[in-house]
Amino acid sequence: MVTVRVEDVSFYYDRKKVLDRINFTAEQGEITAVIGPNGAGKSTLLKTIAKIVQPDSGEIFFDEKRLSRMKKEDVSRTVSYLPQDNVIPGILTVFEVVMLGRIPYLNWRIGKEDLKITVKVMKELGIDNYAKRYANKLSGGERQVVLVAQALVREPEVLLLDEPVSNLDIRNKLEILELIRKITKEREMTTIIVLHDLNLAAMYADKVIILSGGKVYARGRPYEVLNEDVLSSVYGIEAEVKRDGEKIQVIPLRPVKCDKGRPF
Amino acid sequence: METEYYRIYKTVFYRRIFFISVFAVVCFVLAVVDLMVGPISAGFCSVLINLIYPQNETLHVVIWDYRLPWTLMALLVGGALGLAGLEMQTILNNPLASPYTLGISAGAGFGAAVAYVFGLNVLPVPLEFTVPVNAFFFAFLTCMLIMFIGKIRGFTSETLVLGGIAIAFLFHSMLALLEYFASEETLQAIVFWMFGSLTKSTLPKAQIVFAVLAFTSAALMSRSWKITALRLGDEKAKSLGINVERMRIEVLIYISLLTSVAVCFVGIIAFIGLVAPHMARILLGEDQRFLIPGSILCGAIVLSAGAIASKVIVPGAIFPVGIITSMIGVPFFLLLVVRGRKHIW
Ligand SMILES: Nc1ncnc2c1ncn2[C@@H]1O[C@H](COP(=O)(O)OP(=O)(O)OP(=O)(O)O)[C@@H](O)[C@H]1O
Numbered sequence: 001m002v003t004v005r006v007e008d009v010s011f012y013y014d015r016k017k018v019l020d021r022i023n024f025t026a027e028q029g030e031i032t033a034v035i036g037p038n039g040a041g042k043s044t045l046l047k048t049i050a051k052i053v054q055p056d057s058g059e060i061f062f063d064e065k066r067l068s069r070m071k072k073e074d075v076s077r078t079v080s081y082l083p084q085d086n087v088i089p090g091i092l093t094v095f096e097v098v099m100l101g102r103i104p105y106l107n108w109r110i111g112k113e114d115l116k117i118t119v120k121v122m123k124e125l126g127i128d129n130y131a132k133r134y135a136n137k138l139s140g141g142e143r144q145v146v147l148v149a150q151a152l153v154r155e156p157e158v159l160l161l162d163e164p165v166s167n168l169d170i171r172n173k174l175e176i177l178e179l180i181r182k183i184t185k186e187r188e189m190t191t192i193i194v195l196h197d198l199n200l201a202a203m204y205a206d207k208v209i210i211l212s213g214g215k216v217y218a219r220g221r222p223y224e225v226l227n228e229d230v231l232s233s234v235y236g237i238e239a240e241v242k243r244d245g246e247k248i249q250v251i252p253l254r255p256v257k258c259d260k261g262r263p264f
Numbered sequence: 265m266e267t268e269y270y271r272i273y274k275t276v277f278y279r280r281i282f283f284i285s286v287f288a289v290v291c292f293v294l295a296v297v298d299l300m301v302g303p304i305s306a307g308f309c310s311v312l313i314n315l316i317y318p319q320n321e322t323l324h325v326v327i328w329d330y331r332l333p334w335t336l337m338a339l340l341v342g343g344a345l346g347l348a349g350l351e352m353q354t355i356l357n358n359p360l361a362s363p364y365t366l367g368i369s370a371g372a373g374f375g376a377a378v379a380y381v382f383g384l385n386v387l388p389v390p391l392e393f394t395v396p397v398n399a400f401f402f403a404f405l406t407c408m409l410i411m412f413i414g415k416i417r418g419f420t421s422e423t424l425v426l427g428g429i430a431i432a433f434l435f436h437s438m439l440a441l442l443e444y445f446a447s448e449e450t451l452q453a454i455v456f457w458m459f460g461s462l463t464k465s466t467l468p469k470a471q472i473v474f475a476v477l478a479f480t481s482a483a484l485m486s487r488s489w490k491i492t493a494l495r496l497g498d499e500k501a502k503s504l505g506i507n508v509e510r511m512r513i514e515v516l517i518y519i520s521l522l523t524s525v526a527v528c529f530v531g532i533i534a535f536i537g538l539v540a541p542h543m544a545r546i547l548l549g550e551d552q553r554f555l556i557p558g559s560i561l562c563g564a565i566v567l568s569a570g571a572i573a574s575k576v577i578v579p580g581a582i583f584p585v586g587i588i589t590s591m592i593g594v595p596f597f598l599l600l601v602v603r604g605r606k607h608i609w
């Protein structure tokens with residue numbers, strides 16, 4: 001299994017600095033939640049780890065291997081990345097969409113192993129009963145679960161999920177995150193999730209990384225980093241953080257007037 | 265329970281195999297019918313017999329020397345256009361795309377016109393091949409120009425479509441210029457070439473198209489999963505570890521080969537490349553392992569049917585097949601669109 005180490009990573013879109021010397025380590029068997037305001041660079045960070053974009057400086061290590069020296073095929077066998085947008089064009093059945101997640105392993109003739117894992121994951125996520133439906137005719141939330149399944153069938157060592165539960169109802173949110181946590185522990189995966197819901201991050205993440213304006217503003221255990229001051233300066237909100245041992249609960253109260261305007 | 269899913273998958277698998285077999289049988293029947301019709305008509309069985317050994321000397325000669333090249337050319341060019349259209353729609357992510365979307369037909373037309381007007385030849389080849397070689401050369405040149413644009417600006421579908429349309433306009437206007445200065449007979453030849461017709465088919469030409477079709481379809485089949493994944497959208501395909509840009513370039517090269525070789529021998533036959541992939545997709549879904557052979561067969565079916573119709577509509581005369589295919593294909597296609605239970609794109 002793999003520890004992901006991000007060292008001094010910077011990234012520019014054209015001239016705009018989107019990631020500014022990011023440093024952190026995501027450990028195996030742990031869920032690392034990336035949180036931060038819109039436009040903070042969370043998705044971009046995941047894309048650099050998935051090798052979809054190359055950092056302009058700095059390096060990402062999978063254990064001792066440099067990501068920049070790894071071949072795309074090897075990366076795709078190690079990493080599963082779920083992008084933020086969840087449209088599924090094309091006349092593809094749910095079964096086909098999920099199975100495409102195994103693309104690095106698929107032969108012209110689909111192997112028994114591929115079918116078995118596909119079915120297993122669909123059952124775990126409770127989407128097995130619409131295996132034959134067309135993916136572009138599902139509701140937004142259903143589609144999102146299908147895409148989570150697509151990310152899981154690869155049985156990756158590094159799992160990168162960009163807002164995997166943003167469209168789900170409250171029960172499905174809990175269920176999917178529960179499942180992701182279980183798999184992370186069982187398989188010793190390194191899981192990095194972008195979440196907007198601070199309470200979910202506090203509940204499920206082992207570590208939290210707060211991004212703000214392309215920089216790591218704070219990182220650590222949820223109860224260490226999430227407090228009133230951080231929320232006020234990162235998000236510009238007034239909030240109450242209730243503590244009960246290591247458990248915390250964030251209750252947002254109101255936005256604070258700030259003269260900077262929005263961060264993006 | 266796992267076996268249950270295996271079974272569902274298997275039924276889908278065999279249903280698709282079934283459709284493809286039906287396509288293949290229809291293709292075969294149409295090909296034989298195509299061999300039957302003409303000034304000397306012959307029965308289904310006697311065509312089959314004389315195809316293999318000369319039971320009836322004249323019929324044997326007629327079939328081998330005159331009809332077979334046309335029939336094969338119709339099947340092969342139809343198949344090539346069907347496949348090229350399928351992959352063009354896939355890489356451009358656009359249901360309206362066809363092999364000619366990026367201006368390949370305009371390039372080929374211009375090349376043919378150069379050959380007709382100036383008798384100019386880009387390569388030293390026998391006279392029979394002057395027009396095809398020029399058409400091929402300019403068709404391929406068009407593709408390279410588009411590649412060049414893609415190289416600078418990135419291989420997104422938007423870049424390719426916009427670049428292709430601009431280049432198409434350029435070649436169209438140069439073609440118009442040539443036509444303006446051409447003599448009456450030359451103009452007629454150019455216009456006739458643009459209609460698309462099978463009348464200049466020969467066995468060697470058919471062999472060339474066959475070789476290109478066999479090579480490209482094998483190459484595309486071996487990438488079928490990756491091409492299928494392109495239909496999930498660029499972002500998703502990248503997340504599955506696919507080098508989307510390189511994939512587009514590779515597929516575009518195969519499309520260029522297929523289209524250039526098809527267009528250079530028979531001229532511009534529109535409609536097939538647009539519609540055959542849709543027919544196949546409606547019946548087979550998006551899985552390229554089935555869609556590739558399916559589109560080839562559908563293309564072959566449509567052009568064969570067109571070839572037959574072009575011979576029988578007015579007995580004794582032969583219409584350019586390019587004019588006919590749309591006329592007979594459109595109603596059939598609309599039927600699929602209107603009556604088909606599944607969605608189309
Ligand atoms: N393709 C792109 N080209 C140029 N700039 C981009 C591009 N994608 C993102 N950006 C910019 O990079 C910054 C970070 O974007 P990113 O998508 O990483 O934000 P995010 O933290 O994921 O936000 P959100 O919570 O809204 O998803 C934003 O300011 C955005 O405008």
Ligand SMILES: [Mg+2]
Pocket residue numbers: 042043044084162
């Ligand atoms: Mg984002």
